Amino acid sequence: MNTLDIQQLRLRLPGTARPVLDGVDLTVAAEETVALVGESGSGKTLTSRSVLRLLPKGATAQGSVLVEGEDVLAMTPARLRRLRTHTAAMIFQDPRAAINPLRRIGDFLTESLRLDGGTDAADADRRAGSMLEAVGLTGGVLRQYPDRLSGGMLQRVMIAAALMGDPALILADEPTTALDVTTQAEVVALLGDLQRRFGTGLLFVTHDLGLAAAISDRVYVMYAGQIAETGPADTLFNRPRHPYTAALLASTPRLDAPRSDLGPDAPRGSGSGGRFAARLAAIEGQPPSLREALAGCPFAPRCRYATAVCTEELPEQLPVAGDPVHRVACHHSDQVAGGEPR
Template identity: 40%
Template sequence: MRDLTVTYSGGARAVRGVDLAVDAGQKLGIAGESGCGKSTLALALLRLLPAGTKVTGEILLNGEDVLTMKWGRVRAVRWAGASIVFQGAMHSLNAVHRIGDQIAEPILLHGGASPAAAARKAGELLEQVGLPAARASAYPHELSGGQRQRVMIAMALACDPDLVVADEPTTALDVMIQAQILRLIERLVSEQDLGLIMISHDLAVLSDTCDRLAVMYAGRVVEEGPAAEVHRDAHHPYGRALSGAFPRIGDPASRFAPRGLPGDPPDPSALPDGCAFHPRCPVALDSCATRDPEPRESGPGRRAACVLVGPEAATAARPAAEEARNTP
């Protein structure tokens, strides 16, 4: 993604100048509160946004720009080039069709396989995600939530895509099933050398699953770096607040004094001047109300969009940053 911007028909700028990349075999996590542009970013990757939405920049999939593809090519790329696992399987599965038929459908459309061959591959995909092939005859309501999510993953892998986008794939699951699904996704990415973009509001899940992590706020990437490092020691004030909102097991300080932020992300159609985060930022400077910094290097392999990071950070601002870092 290069300078990717998404503006809805009502003028809401949901994504603003995002630059991100994911390689084969790499797992990229995207975190942020609801309304920060994560799902819009996912839908933009395969041009699934509603009519009237303006999208600019580039989305290069194996070097080919998705935004300039003709519709026939877009249809060919969906499933076969990149696929999406949506949040909530029952919103994506057809309640009146057997799951085997639903997995086989993209194989028939994109792979040119015979119905018998497509049915066999559907059974193989179910076994690959830990379900018996015999469950292909089941309807969605006959499966548990975790089983339905496994079916969605099997569908996403049906046409051997290069990229899988998982938009909050475990939000509706209990913690035990969530852990199983995350381990399954990790294993499949490793075995098949896929690129994975996983979207979540939970930094702990992303830091445990992904190689790199990008934190979004008000449509922009405000921090990016190795996932475990960003979760443990975020450089942007928003990244620190997001990380601090999730208590760490074994850490009494975070258990008894969880941190967070008052208020909500700004309305994308009425963004404040300067840094969009400054009205909620505990260490905002006067200049933050007028200056919207671009992401800059904040360490090896890390970027952050804040005036308090990088070699140009004002000396007078450093004590404020350290105070915020140490305040529970």
């Protein structure tokens, strides 16, 4: 049984012409790291928040979101509260927005256990101290206020808070975005170590494809509320079969990218001989608006492979030949071999 199993999830918001999430299927197994990637506004955060039923006001959801075999969308308030305390936990993008600045770190970490009624204050404090040590902080942090800690330390506190209830699933919503690159690497390494120690499944939401490739076992690529492509990380990044995945990869900076000579008028500081890294590829156009109903493939207006069938028929997500785990929703996936054509 998967730790997380989302099946045909559709989420609608008031005033929109189409679902914000439209038929999302996604799974996370125990001890597995799954990355969910895509442009801003593609539905990544809403997908992760739906696992805890943290939905926007007025939202209506269809389908099923199974955590440890139980449907979150059908849970009673009491069962949902226990899910959020013990079964699944989220690490939010901005720890300073998630932690009350007027309360000590110890109060923040132990609140859920104390309110749950099953843990006394002393045991909750001991658990909090143990979790802080697990993330590389000392027990003295319990007495500190958030403004006394750096961004990296606060993100470690958020990870400790997620582990307080011994969850089977951790949802990480771009937890490294606001951190410098050194702290990012430390947080990512810490998450991997803790995942192995505690045996949790991890859904890692990110727009950083390089990071997703480095840490994940499998990847889901999301566009306009739909899963465009999914597969093992090494397969998907080395041999993408959806034009959107290939375009995202082509727009990612690389140290080994070819260089181009921009001539004698190139600005100073451009390196030896006025040579620059070649200009990054860009995905033309804009993602579709929620005020517009979609017909056919949502990526068709931005896709150089698009034909009439793409604008008329929504592609079914099908296995790539020879690899049943690698699936893609594209009418012309056989034309995409390793990247966007130059």
